Amino acid sequence: MIGTGLEREVTRRSGVALWRQIADQIRQAISSGALGADGRLPPELALSERFGVNRHTVRSAIAALVQEGVLRAEQGRGTFVETRRRLSYPIAARTRFSEGLEGQARDRHSILLSHAVGPASSRVSEALGLPQDAPVLRLETMGEADGRPVSRATSFFDASCFAGFENAFARTGSITAALWEFGVPDYVRRSTLVSARHADSADLADLRLSPGAIVLVTVAINETLGGSPLQFSETRFAADRVELSVSGRA
Amino acid sequence: MIGTGLEREVTRRSGVALWRQIADQIRQAISSGALGADGRLPPELALSERFGVNRHTVRSAIAALVQEGVLRAEQGRGTFVETRRRLSYPIAARTRFSEGLEGQARDRHSILLSHAVGPASSRVSEALGLPQDAPVLRLETMGEADGRPVSRATSFFDASCFAGFENAFARTGSITAALWEFGVPDYVRRSTLVSARHADSADLADLRLSPGAIVLVTVAINETLGGSPLQFSETRFAADRVELSVSGRA
DNA sequence: TAATATTTGTGCGTATGTATG
DNA sequence: CCATACATACGCACAAATATT
Numbered sequence: 001m002i003g004t005g006l007e008r009e010v011t012r013r014s015g016v017a018l019w020r021q022i023a024d025q026i027r028q029a030i031s032s033g034a035l036g037a038d039g040r041l042p043p044e045l046a047l048s049e050r051f052g053v054n055r056h057t058v059r060s061a062i063a064a065l066v067q068e069g070v071l072r073a074e075q076g077r078g079t080f081v082e083t084r085r086r087l088s089y090p091i092a093a094r095t096r097f098s099e100g101l102e103g104q105a106r107d108r109h110s111i112l113l114s115h116a117v118g119p120a121s122s123r124v125s126e127a128l129g130l131p132q133d134a135p136v137l138r139l140e141t142m143g144e145a146d147g148r149p150v151s152r153a154t155s156f157f158d159a160s161c162f163a164g165f166e167n168a169f170a171r172t173g174s175i176t177a178a179l180w181e182f183g184v185p186d187y188v189r190r191s192t193l194v195s196a197r198h199a200d201s202a203d204l205a206d207l208r209l210s211p212g213a214i215v216l217v218t219v220a221i222n223e224t225l226g227g228s229p230l231q232f233s234e235t236r237f238a239a240d241r242v243e244l245s246v247s248g249r250a
Numbered sequence: 251m252i253g254t255g256l257e258r259e260v261t262r263r264s265g266v267a268l269w270r271q272i273a274d275q276i277r278q279a280i281s282s283g284a285l286g287a288d289g290r291l292p293p294e295l296a297l298s299e300r301f302g303v304n305r306h307t308v309r310s311a312i313a314a315l316v317q318e319g320v321l322r323a324e325q326g327r328g329t330f331v332e333t334r335r336r337l338s339y340p341i342a343a344r345t346r347f348s349e350g351l352e353g354q355a356r357d358r359h360s361i362l363l364s365h366a367v368g369p370a371s372s373r374v375s376e377a378l379g380l381p382q383d384a385p386v387l388r389l390e391t392m393g394e395a396d397g398r399p400v401s402r403a404t405s406f407f408d409a410s411c412f413a414g415f416e417n418a419f420a421r422t423g424s425i426t427a428a429l430w431e432f433g434v435p436d437y438v439r440r441s442t443l444v445s446a447r448h449a450d451s452a453d454l455a456d457l458r459l460s461p462g463a464i465v466l467v468t469v470a471i472n473e474t475l476g477g478s479p480l481q482f483s484e485t486r487f488a489a490d491r492v493e494l495s496v497s498g499r500a
Numbered sequence: 501t502a503a504t505a506t507t508t509g510t511g512c513g514t515a516t517g518t519a520t521g
Numbered sequence: 522c523c524a525t526a527c528a529t530a531c532g533c534a535c536a537a538a539t540a541t542t
């Protein structure tokens with residue numbers, strides 16, 4: 001039980017159920033590689049003694065993780081880790097969804113969930129260099145890798161320049177390809193802000209996450225080579241499936 | 251109640267008490283700036299109707315946040331936000347703690363919590379280009395801005411080159427200044443991986459976070475201008491106090 | 501092959517915590 | 522402050538599947 005990444009104590013009357021605290025620790029220990037190197041979880045009795053709780057409580061934690069797809073329990077044999085490696089999503093001058101995950105997943109594509117045109121909020125108009133309330137196109141998209149949802153993005157474009165852009169995107173499944181059709185041969189990342197928070201209910205559903213899951217949020221501006229803002233986007237990545245790789249020597 | 255950042259639903263039987271879910275949402279909405287722009291929280295009755303819970307439950311959430319120092323309740327007047335803005339920590343070729351937060355906090359410094367010399371794990375030896383089990387110096391440090399804990403880092407250095415480095419760091423409160431004393435005039439960031447997870451109990455205590463809080467984790471390698479690895483570090487940032495700003499056009 | 505130990509699965513009664521009205 | 526309902530956690534016992542001797 002040493003070096004399993006399960007060294008934290010559980011806290012009673014904290015507003016978080018013991019089974020959930022234990023589930024969180026096991027999930028964390030697995031994703032950090034400290035647990036499940038042999039693919040096997042310690043027996044329920046050992047875990048209950050380690051945490052000082054009843055075996056039922058450990059079983060509740062395990063049941064939740066089985067439901068999540070993190071663990072698999074087999075009667076009489078034990079409980080095993082369903083290994084899935086974390087994708088590494090590069091943030092660089094040329095940040096492209098499909099290219100970035102090349103070699104990490106066979107099938108990589110983006111899906112258009114919905115689109116709308118409306119007046120820009122102050123944040124969006126400022127980022128795109130447009131007058132307040134100028135019409136902007138909003139795209140709600142989702143990135144998938146091998147059928148697993150990876151990211152959920154909300155993007156904004158100048159509606160006067162990119163009328164019908166949603167069709168090009170829906171057809172190609174790629175911002176890069178759609179921009180090409182609109183006469184933008186290349187574009188670069190101007191800025192990226194990274195933060196993290198709990199997933200909201202919409203992202204929970206879209207990304208198929210369990211309550212309490214964390215999303216990595218990037219707020220980015222892409223611009224032409226000439227420096228004109230093209231796209232403003234907020235992307236939510238499932239934090240247990242993705243890490244962001246910032247290219248060095250910027 | 252629109253645009254207050256309190257759009258998420260609360261989930262029953264999720265293992266997280268309703269009062270805690272509501273407290274987490276209010277805390278998040280405040281730190282994201284969506285709530286408390288006017289410094290004022292909506293009345294308890296409005297909140298209880300919004301979340302579909304009893305007013306008692308909202309009061310439990312508010313009481314927890316008052317205890318945390320996030321809110322301040324005044325009988326007969328209302329509940330108010332103790333405003334504090336989120337710091338923006340730049341990730342770039344030259345990533346320095348104190349310089350990065352310049353202009354965002356008056357007092358910025360790092361504290362040495364503890365240090366030790368021991369054999370390198372495979373991850374550390376690989377990052378530093380050392381043989382397995384080579385002796386490395388481990389520094390446990392904390393970054394503070396205006397007296398508030400911001401980050402908690404674990405750093406590794408080649409012990410054979412940096413014997414006594416901990417004294418230079420403890421005296422100067424800066425990795426950059428301490429490296430200077432050891433004949434390293436400049437260094438750059440080779441790579442940065444960004445992920446997010448729930449804070450563990452140690453970080454919870456050091457960063458003075460409440461259970462369930464999120465940390466942004468950066469795993470970074472700094473190297474000399476010549477390209478020799480200098481420092482391997484894992485830094486945990488309190489996600490509700492810090493966002494990471496990745497410099498564009500890498 | 502048979503006996504025994506290990507491990508997960510199930511049921512039930514009780515006490516306590518959480519949320520409602 | 523109280524009564525009620527439900528979720529959480531505990532303790533014990535035993536069944537079912539698998540592993541070990």
